[in-house]
Amino acid sequence: MKILLVEDSPTLRHATCTYIRKAGHDPVVAKCGEEALQIVDKNPIDLIIMDVEMPGLDGFETTRLIREWLGSHWVPIIFVTAHNQEESLREGIEAGGDDYLIKPVSSVILSAKIRAMERIVDMRNKLNQANEELTFLSEKDSLSGLYNRRTFDMKAEEHWKLATRSQEPVSLLLLDIDHFKLYNDEYGHQSGDECIRLISTALRRCLNRPGDIVARYGGEEFIALLPNTPEAGALHVAEHVRKTIEALHIKHRGSRESDRVTVSVGLSLANFTTGTSLSHQISLADKALYKSKRRGRNQVTLSAYTPDASVLVVDDDPTSLSVIEKTLEGHCALITTQNGEECLRLAQEMRPDVILIDVYLPGVNGYELCRSLKDNAAIAETPVILISVCEEEELLRFGRQVEANACLQKPLDRHQLIAKIRQYID
Numbered sequence: 392m393k394i395l396l397v398e399d400s401p402t403l404r405h406a407t408c409t410y411i412r413k414a415g416h417d418p419v420v421a422k423c424g425e426e427a428l429q430i431v432d433k434n435p436i437d438l439i440i441m442d443v444e445m446p447g448l449d450g451f452e453t454t455r456l457i458r459e460w461l462g463s464h465w466v467p468i469i470f471v472t473a474h475n476q477e478e479s480l481r482e483g484i485e486a487g488g489d490d491y492l493i494k495p496v497s498s499v500i501l502s503a504k505i506r507a508m509e510r511i512v513d514m515r516n517k518l519n520q521a522n523e524e525l526t527f528l529s530e531k532d533s534l535s536g537l538y539n540r541r542t543f544d545m546k547a548e549e550h551w552k553l554a555t556r557s558q559e560p561v562s563l564l565l566l567d568i569d570h571f572k573l574y575n576d577e578y579g580h581q582s583g584d585e586c587i588r589l590i591s592t593a594l595r596r597c598l599n600r601p602g603d604i605v606a607r608y609g610g611e612e613f614i615a616l617l618p619n620t621p622e623a624g625a626l627h628v629a630e631h632v633r634k635t636i637e638a639l640h641i642k643h644r645g646s647r648e649s650d651r652v653t654v655s656v657g658l659s660l661a662n663f664t665t666g667t668s669l670s671h672q673i674s675l676a677d678k679a680l681y682k683s684k685r686r687g688r689n690q691v692t693l694s695a696y697t698p699d700a701s702v703l704v705v706d707d708d709p710t711s712l713s714v715i716e717k718t719l720e721g722h723c724a725l726i727t728t729q730n731g732e733e734c735l736r737l738a739q740e741m742r743p744d745v746i747l748i749d750v751y752l753p754g755v756n757g758y759e760l761c762r763s764l765k766d767n768a769a770i771a772e773t774p775v776i777l778i779s780v781c782e783e784e785e786l787l788r789f790g791r792q793v794e795a796n797a798c799l800q801k802p803l804d805r806h807q808l809i810a811k812i813r814q815y816i817d
Contacts, residue, residue: 392416392437392509397427397453398471399445407440407471407496414502424448424456431457436466438508440492440501443472443483451486458487465515467508471496532607534584535591543606547616547669550604554618555664558809562617562625564598565657565676566632569688571611573645574652586652587611590636597632614673622660622695629656629691637689653689655680660693665722665809666700666816698723700816703743705734705760706778707753711801715747718805723816731755735763738770745815750779750786761793774815778803 394416398404404420411418419434421427423445430436439457443450454468469490470483480491490504530542538546554561568574568590575583591607598605598615608614617625633656641652657680659672679694686692700723706712707729716725726743728734731752738746746764750757761775774796779786783800790798797811 392505392512393419393435394505395419395421395427395430395436395439397421397424397439397445397450398442399423400442403442403494403496407501410496410498410501411440411505413498414505416505424450424453427453428456428460431466432460437512438505439466439468441468441470441488443470443474443479451482451488454483454487467511469504469508535587535607535613537591537594537613538604538606540606540608543604543608543614543616546604550602550616550618551664551669557619558663559619560621560660560662561664561672562620562622562628562661563659563672563676564615564617564625564629564632565608565659565673565680566613566654567680567684568611569648569653569655569684570643570646574643577643577645586641589639589641590652590654593635593639594632597628597635614676621662622693625658625660626691626693629658629693632656633689633691648688655683655688656691657681657683658691658693659696661696662721663698665813666698667696672696700724700745701726701741701743702812702816703728703734703737703741703746705729705731705747705752705757706749708749708801711749711778711803714803714805715808718803718808719812722809722812729753731760731763734760735767738764738773739767742770743773745812746773746775748775748777750777750781750789758789758793761790761795765794776811 394411396404396407396411396418398407399422408418408420419430419436421430425448441450441454450470467489468487469492470488471492471494472479473494475493483491492501492504530538532539551561568586571583574586594605594613602618604616606614617628620628633654636654637651639652643649643652657676657678659675659679661667661672675694675696679692683690683692702719702723703726704712704715705728712727719725723744726737726741728737729752748757748760757777761777764773764775765771776797776799777786777790777795778799778801780801786798786800799807799811
């Protein structure tokens, strides 16, 4: 073991280092608490022998800082002190110490303490290894070696949240082995298991980017999430997967469409996560998969998400409209008008999810238009966002008076606009 000795006395440092070497371990020396912290920060240490009485940072305070820095990583710490009062022992244990040695230190006792701590460290390492193996087994499907469904759901949800923050496209690939029941009937379940293993290996080769999540989703069904993958890339990957599995040349006499094992693939794509969800995208991929099956199997079908949410924009400024259209493209459907009366009609007929109103419109006051919308019982609950070039304080004051849900200053900040729209659509 690599043992850190923290001791300010040169005589005791020399003697204790000799004891450590005789016990078959490597001593690393720190003359004070500050130096010990630097060593622990930069070097792996297996055990710390800590003098309690030191100038500057004492042993207790140094130990508290070490425990804070190391977090969940546990390193045993043995205090060395000339005091054996109960209060001192209690304070040491509360600071994070694991054992005590009373000065003068005996070579025999020190060696025994080191052996005891070594056994504890060894047990900890074995436990950590067992936990890692257990985690691996709990995450993986035993037959395919891919993630199981539970792990996929958990990891995919994490990536979905990342895609929401980064506003990146997400593609989902769902595939099914064509006529797998007939394959099992023809060749037996052991051959069926081997078929699943071969296809799983092919999937790992095809979907090998660090962010790709591939799992066995059911008996002969597999799923993959492809982060930051737009339509062209997703179609390319799906076709590559289909062709790779077909090229395995796994014989399938029971298939009605081919002499070998093939797969049908369903693909769903969301350019943005606004207004949709991971479960909805999986559902779209599932529908696309069944279209592939109905069309003759051994093919890829794409289902791109089209936002159902709509935003009514009331603005006559071309620059502002251009910013809004470019910013919200793919997040929602846009309805635009420059007319107050038409705004009221469209709001009642089309029931948009959000209404965005410029305060200064030709022939109409945006504040009054907002008040008219809020006074209409049929659409009073529709969120209204006022936009204007006026000062923020003035805009907010009038916004509160007409019960607007939010206000944004022009020129519009793209990130603020998306965040505000998402707040009401999602």
